[in-house]
Amino acid sequence: MSQRRGAGGLGAANSAVIMSKQQQEAEEMELRRGPWTLEEDNLLMNYIACHGEGRWNLLARCSGLKRTGKSCRLRWLNYLKPDIKRGNLTPEEQLLILELHSKWGNRWSRIAQHLPGRTDNEIKNYWRTRVQKQARQLKVDANSTVFRDAVRCYWMPRLLEKMAAADQIPPPLHHAAGAMAGVSSSPFDGGSHLINHNNVSSSSYGHQIEPSPTTSSASGCSTAAAAMIQPVPCFSDQMRWDHHQIMQSSSGELDGGAGVFDSATMGSLGLDGLDLGPADYEYYPHSTLLDYLNSTCTGSAMMMSSSGGHGNGGYNYCAGGGMDGGDELYCQAAAAARKVGEWGGGT
DNA sequence: AAATCCGACAACCGCATCGGA
DNA sequence: TTCCGATGCGGTTGTCGGATT
Numbered sequence: 198m199s200q201r202r203g204a205g206g207l208g209a210a211n212s213a214v215i216m217s218k219q220q221q222e223a224e225e226m227e228l229r230r231g232p233w234t235l236e237e238d239n240l241l242m243n244y245i246a247c248h249g250e251g252r253w254n255l256l257a258r259c260s261g262l263k264r265t266g267k268s269c270r271l272r273w274l275n276y277l278k279p280d281i282k283r284g285n286l287t288p289e290e291q292l293l294i295l296e297l298h299s300k301w302g303n304r305w306s307r308i309a310q311h312l313p314g315r316t317d318n319e320i321k322n323y324w325r326t327r328v329q330k331q332a333r334q335l336k337v338d339a340n341s342t343v344f345r346d347a348v349r350c351y352w353m354p355r356l357l358e359k360m361a362a363a364d365q366i367p368p369p370l371h372h373a374a375g376a377m378a379g380v381s382s383s384p385f386d387g388g389s390h391l392i393n394h395n396n397v398s399s400s401s402y403g404h405q406i407e408p409s410p411t412t413s414s415a416s417g418c419s420t421a422a423a424a425m426i427q428p429v430p431c432f433s434d435q436m437r438w439d440h441h442q443i444m445q446s447s448s449g450e451l452d453g454g455a456g457v458f459d460s461a462t463m464g465s466l467g468l469d470g471l472d473l474g475p476a477d478y479e480y481y482p483h484s485t486l487l488d489y490l491n492s493t494c495t496g497s498a499m500m501m502s503s504s505g506g507h508g509n510g511g512y513n514y515c516a517g518g519g520m521d522g523g524d525e526l527y528c529q530a531a532a533a534a535r536k537v538g539e540w541g542g543g544t
Numbered sequence: 545a546a547a548t549c550c551g552a553c554a555a556c557c558g559c560a561t562c563g564g565a
Numbered sequence: 566t567t568c569c570g571a572t573g574c575g576g577t578t579g580t581c582g583g584a585t586t
Binding site for chain 2: 318327
């Protein structure tokens, strides 16, 4: 790393002629680069404990650290700060990231503001290593409509499923929880009345959510979902609204381009990134994201294979039949609405 | 057991923005 | 108004450790 850093990020043409200010500083002061040592961490923490955050260049000069102010700031914000949350991202956090990214794009710091204890760097890495990997394997652009909708209609519901499962909602009900992310019979009721029959009060997100008239067992969503919703008002409404738009659109807004994905890709995908446990397979006729995409592309055949039974999966959103071209990519709405009706007792 | 591959993460870079002189 | 330093942001890459061959 340090070798590359030694050459800096300068273009080859410039590097021989122009020396950046930072490089000059580095050479003059023999600034350290690369991984931080324990001693450096201690120095930084002690200095901040005494003087507080901020004025990073001053800190760098006065603390005895042979680092740039930038480097000190980054080390503190991304690693040493006491409220940094460690460990894997929870399904709730993943879901939030997916949703917020669909809203804001690569505004990592903005997204991070809604995930307490998580840094923009961590979120960015998650996106690149998990989400973009899926897109690469599917041979679609991560920012494409196709992929975004696949994420929304396939990935998000499963994350919601996991959250619901964590709340110990029985399978038929947590199917409905999954469906909540994908569809609704109206933009704002989201089928949320279908779940949380267990009246669970705990939240794996780490903060307690007071039951409200809209999140109670009578009409609310799962508590985990509710917890997730808290930091971002309109989150669930936006999601449901998006799907309402999908449902309302008979022609679909996709312009195709996805086609049917090849079997090699399909075989390579598995459940990468989704982190589902073995028990989850029982309920998912679409075991992969690619599966989902293919099903939306190939129209009725796959979709209808599951249209008959309870408990055989809630993600065959395709209404099937009567679609052509790009429409086939976008067929989850009607069937899903019916599924929601089934799981929810057809109310 | 060794070599290679790959995913995850930490860290750096350049550029943009902000605020004070 | 302009300049300049400080800070923040997003993109990129090196390193490390575990998995696979």
